[in-house]
Amino acid sequence: MFSSEVIQMLIQGIGETLYMTLASTLFGYLFGLPMGILLTISDKEGIKPNWVLYKVLDVIANIVRSVPFLILLIVLIPFTRMIVGKSYGSTATIVPLVAAAVPYIARMVESSLREVDAGVIEAARSMGASTFTIVTKVLLVEARTSLIVGVTITLGTILGYSAMAGTVGGGGLGDIAIRYGYHRYEADIMVVTVVLLILLVQIFQTIGMKLSVHLDKRK
Amino acid sequence: MAQIEVRHLTKIFTSKDAKVDALKDISLEIEQGDIYGIIGMSGAGKSTLVRCLNYLEKPTKGAVLVDGKELGAMSEKELLKQRKDIAMIFQHFNLLMQKNVVDNVSFPLLIQGVKKKEARRKAKELLGIVGLEEKEQSYPAQLSGGQKQRVAIARALASDPRILLCDEATSALDPQTTASILDLLKDINQRFGITIVIITHQMSVIRKICSHVAIMAQGEIKEHGLVEEIFSHPKTREARELILKDSDGEHGDHAGRTQDRLMESKKIRIVFSENSSFEPVIANMVLKTGRPVNILRADTKNVGGIAKGEMILGLPDDEKLQREIEDYITERGLEIEEVTGDV
Numbered sequence: 001m002f003s004s005e006v007i008q009m010l011i012q013g014i015g016e017t018l019y020m021t022l023a024s025t026l027f028g029y030l031f032g033l034p035m036g037i038l039l040t041i042s043d044k045e046g047i048k049p050n051w052v053l054y055k056v057l058d059v060i061a062n063i064v065r066s067v068p069f070l071i072l073l074i075v076l077i078p079f080t081r082m083i084v085g086k087s088y089g090s091t092a093t094i095v096p097l098v099a100a101a102v103p104y105i106a107r108m109v110e111s112s113l114r115e116v117d118a119g120v121i122e123a124a125r126s127m128g129a130s131t132f133t134i135v136t137k138v139l140l141v142e143a144r145t146s147l148i149v150g151v152t153i154t155l156g157t158i159l160g161y162s163a164m165a166g167t168v169g170g171g172g173l174g175d176i177a178i179r180y181g182y183h184r185y186e187a188d189i190m191v192v193t194v195v196l197l198i199l200l201v202q203i204f205q206t207i208g209m210k211l212s213v214h215l216d217k218r219k
Numbered sequence: 220m221a222q223i224e225v226r227h228l229t230k231i232f233t234s235k236d237a238k239v240d241a242l243k244d245i246s247l248e249i250e251q252g253d254i255y256g257i258i259g260m261s262g263a264g265k266s267t268l269v270r271c272l273n274y275l276e277k278p279t280k281g282a283v284l285v286d287g288k289e290l291g292a293m294s295e296k297e298l299l300k301q302r303k304d305i306a307m308i309f310q311h312f313n314l315l316m317q318k319n320v321v322d323n324v325s326f327p328l329l330i331q332g333v334k335k336k337e338a339r340r341k342a343k344e345l346l347g348i349v350g351l352e353e354k355e356q357s358y359p360a361q362l363s364g365g366q367k368q369r370v371a372i373a374r375a376l377a378s379d380p381r382i383l384l385c386d387e388a389t390s391a392l393d394p395q396t397t398a399s400i401l402d403l404l405k406d407i408n409q410r411f412g413i414t415i416v417i418i419t420h421q422m423s424v425i426r427k428i429c430s431h432v433a434i435m436a437q438g439e440i441k442e443h444g445l446v447e448e449i450f451s452h453p454k455t456r457e458a459r460e461l462i463l464k465d466s467d468g469e470h471g472d473h474a475g476r477t478q479d480r481l482m483e484s485k486k487i488r489i490v491f492s493e494n495s496s497f498e499p500v501i502a503n504m505v506l507k508t509g510r511p512v513n514i515l516r517a518d519t520k521n522v523g524g525i526a527k528g529e530m531i532l533g534l535p536d537d538e539k540l541q542r543e544i545e546d547y548i549t550e551r552g553l554e555i556e557e558v559t560g561d562v
Binding site: 127 | 319326371384
């Protein structure tokens with residue numbers, strides 16, 4: 001149905017999309033996980049309340065999350081150039097993707113950690129556990145199913161964002177959909193890329209949910 | 220020197236629009252090896268008090284001394300270390316739901332930096348003590364309430380504590396399970412000499428295992444002392460209410476009816492101590508005076524291995540006869556007190 005070049009291009013598109021999504025999620029968690037943990041513990045109900053820290057992180061998260069991704073993509077171009085050396089292509093897209101992902105992930109992590117039973121945290125405190133121990137051995141362990149569900153949702157969102165980056169030459173399936181489907185009116189290619197994106201989200205979702213159920217020992 | 224000494228403890232919770240005095244000038248001494256019960260209705264401040272004993276709650280004023288060391292004067296690090304000596308169990312068990320039984324019991328040891336292998340070995344040993352060795356691979360969700368509390372007790376014992384704080388540890392359990400958990404606590408107290416502080420709203424818990432009791436209401440300790448003393452001479456209204464409530468639970472609803480008649484005439488409470496409750500004192504007295512008395516309430520129970528009891532008599536209106544009856548009873552070595560409207 002498609003020429004081998006088109007198929008080649010689609011395969012490359014899948015590769016780029018996976019690369020952008022997975023790398024951005026990974027870097028996103030590198031910063032978003034600590035940020036989410038800090039938000040949780042510095043909250044006034046948290047284990048180490050710190051109003052100033054909480055407010056600063058809270059405001060940063062809200063600001064970044066209220067800027068539309070497309071705008072963030074453009075605003076960050078100088079910064080992206082500084083880090084990657086260029087502002088187009090899939091590697092360059094990772095920079096704004098991470099920027100958008102970090103506060104999003106931080107909120108996901110915060111809401112997961114909040115679900116942990118306060119009684120269990122109190123029990124750990126009564127045993128003389130330090131804040132660090134409570135975070136690593138109680139919060140992250142008890143909330144792990146919810147955290148994995150969070151990763152799954154994040155992957156889906158980042159995948160969607162990465163497709164949006166196609167409008168400014170970001171590479172990946174979104175880029176193909178816009179260039180061929182939108183600019184060249186090749187609707188069939190656009191449909192195929194959209195179907196591929198749906199399949200990817202479906203796969204992430206299935207794996208994530210299976211994993212989180214498997215790791216949940218509460219039932 | 221008392222193992223736990225509480226001096227003029229005050230705790231005030233302040234929120235936006237209210238100030239709550241959770242604890243008002245509490246002083247208390249708990250000796251090594253005691254099983255010390257703190258009883259009160261919900262909201263009396265007993266949970267706050269027990270959390271001050273390991274500084275999970277910082278008191279607003281006053282001091283807590285454990286083995287002569289003041290917790291309030293400790294650095295954060297010293298305090299974390301001190302908590303190794305003061306274990307705690309909870310009403311809702313508070314186990315790690317994502318960890319199996321043996322990992323839950325190992326947990327406090329891992330916090331203290333014990334090697335994983337050594338921690339597991341000790342955890343298995345402790346599971347033997349609480350009678351759950353065959354459940355070591357189970358997860359808390361697969362256990363019954365009583366089994367979960369046993370895991371929590373094993374976990375509490377893991378750090379070789381000298382004090383065990385129990386916060387309503389049996390309140391979520393049925394009566395049989397409660398009894399078996401209390402037996403286990405008593406056994407632990409005797410085997411390891413661990414001081415146990417029990418927070419409860421159930422007088423039956425106090426009666427079953429405590430040596431001492433403090434009665435709390437409105438953030439104050441109304442009365443404290445040996446359990447048998449308090450049971451035989453409850454001085455305060457709060458103590459009498461709790462003791463009365465306890466017997467209601469056991470004897471059904473007769474208390475409501477006797478309470479109406481308690482309003483009639485002069486009433487006295489006779490307290491039986493030691494084994495005197497097996498002598499037919501009242502029957503003999505009635506035979507001697509030739510006048511019947513109205514038994515409004517009679518109740519004996521086993522307190523710490525000694526038969527304790529009390530009886531409330533409604534006396535005839537004749538004052539001379541009243542004195543005669545009272546003399547007769549006191550001559551038999553029994554203690555009496557006049558009972559007023561509120562029993």
